[in-house]
Amino acid sequence: MGGSPPAVKGVVMDGPNAKAMEVTLTALEEMGRLEDVDAARVQALRSMAAALDAKPFNSQMWREYREALEAVLNDDSDTGALEGLLAELSTPVRDPKT
Numbered sequence: 001m002g003g004s005p006p007a008v009k010g011v012v013m014d015g016p017n018a019k020a021m022e023v024t025l026t027a028l029e030e031m032g033r034l035e036d037v038d039a040a041r042v043q044a045l046r047s048m049a050a051a052l053d054a055k056p057f058n059s060q061m062w063r064e065y066r067e068a069l070e071a072v073l074n075d076d077s078d079t080g081a082l083e084g085l086l087a088e089l090s091t092p093v094r095d096p097k098t
Helices: 016-030 036-054 059-073 080-090
Strands: none
Touching: 016 036, 016 059, 036 059
16 A cells, blocks of 8 residues: 555644554554555545544544544454364364264
């Protein structure tokens, strides 16, 4: 993905939420957790962060922002549970002697 967010006319991108969002997105990108398929979600987060800097008392926007941020922050690369399930399903079926 990379790069700075595009300038949006009338939206200030240097408020505390917008700055924090850029730090978070940079870290996620460096960790390899953001891909091109995440572009729309990333832009939505940037827009919400800027909107919250402009109107920080918008509780509905905060709720949506937190949910969207949580969705991006959740690490979906943990396949341990899936691997465990697959291993369990792959074990040979035993015929219990009664």
